Amino acid sequence: MRRILFPLIFGVAGLAILVSLGIWQLQRLAWKESILADIESRIAAQPVALPEAVSQDEDKYLPVTISGEMETGEIHVLVSVKQVGAGYRIIQPFSVDDRRILVDRGFVPTTAKSDARQTGAMQVTGNLHWPDEIDGFTPEPDVDGNIWFARDVPNLSAVLKTEPVLLVARSNTDPDVTPLPVDTAGIPNDHLQYAITWFGLALVWAAMTGYFLWRSRASSESDQQ
The missing domain is CATH 2.40.50 (OB fold (Dihydrolipoamide Acetyltransferase, E2P))
Structure with missing residues (x-):
């Protein structure tokens, strides 16, 4: 039992860390999607006149x-x-x-x-x-x-x-110039891929931990015989 106790604790701790990182990325994904939805809503809103005092922080998009x-x-x-x-x-x-x-x-x-x-x-x-x-x-x-x-x-x-x-x-200003309107395509949102990566590593970690514990137990039983 002592032979497998440390690997078991180490394996469970590593698995918990990897799973928590995956969950954190899912939370970041929800946060980023909310931001993107707000930006898209702002981009598509009804146009107004040019503000007298333009603020980069308040008037972006x-x-x-x-x-x-x-x-x-x-x-x-x-x-x-x-x-x-x-x-x-x-x-x-x-x-x-x-x-x-x-x-x-x-x-x-x-x-x-x-x-x-x-x-x-x-x-x-x-x-x-x-x-x-x-x-x-x-x-x-x-x-x-x-x-x-x-x-x-x-x-x-x-x-x-x-x-x-x-x-x-976003309106045409010349027949030979194609507008390239503002959109959210250039804003990175890779949190789903990161979450999949962390959860995939967690599965690999769990499999390796299980295999190591099995080998340790088999070795222990062999020694006893």
């Missing part, structure tokens, strides 16, 4: 409709679209009364990078957004070639001389 003038001058952000390939997001300044903000008009293929696009008076509906697209592997923009690798709102606004406010269009 806020649906907005603006009327004004799409100005000339573009920044091209390299992006890849499934089943289409590489291309660019077209970021331009937009005048609303006495204010200027950024508008992400959408996607064009690489072959259309230098094409002329519609400007002037128009109405745009979309969502305010401050994308988190920069990490330690993000290259510096090629300013001379007008190729950026992330929507860095503060830097984009500095270059185009606008407020640090980005409206990602």
Whole structure:
């Protein structure tokens, strides 16, 4: 009995830890799904006018409709679209009364990078957004070639001389530009896979513990004989 007591305690403790980690990931999954549901509800809400004082914390994903003038001058952000390939997001300044903000008009293929696009008076509906697209592997923009690798709102606004406010269009602003509206697809939610991994490890641990205890007991009985 003493020979198997320590392995039994060790095995049960390890199993409890692995199962608790799996349960924790299921709790995190429910939490993340709740957050995603709130974001999706906010994205799809009825559009409002552009707030006078925009807050990144309070107004992220806020649906907005603006009327004004799409100005000339573009920044091209390299992006890849499934089943289409590489291309660019077209970021331009937009005048609303006495204010200027950024508008992400959408996607064009690489072959259309230098094409002329519609400007002037128009109405745009979309969502305010401050994308988190920069990490330690993000290259510096090629300013001379007008190729950026992330929507860095503060830097984009500095270059185009606008407020640090980005409206990602979900309405069409040009026949040749495909809107890429804000959605939750880019928000990671891997908690179910993590839970399955922990529960799978728990099963393997339980099987190994059972096998080790069986071997220990068989060895003990053999010694007694």
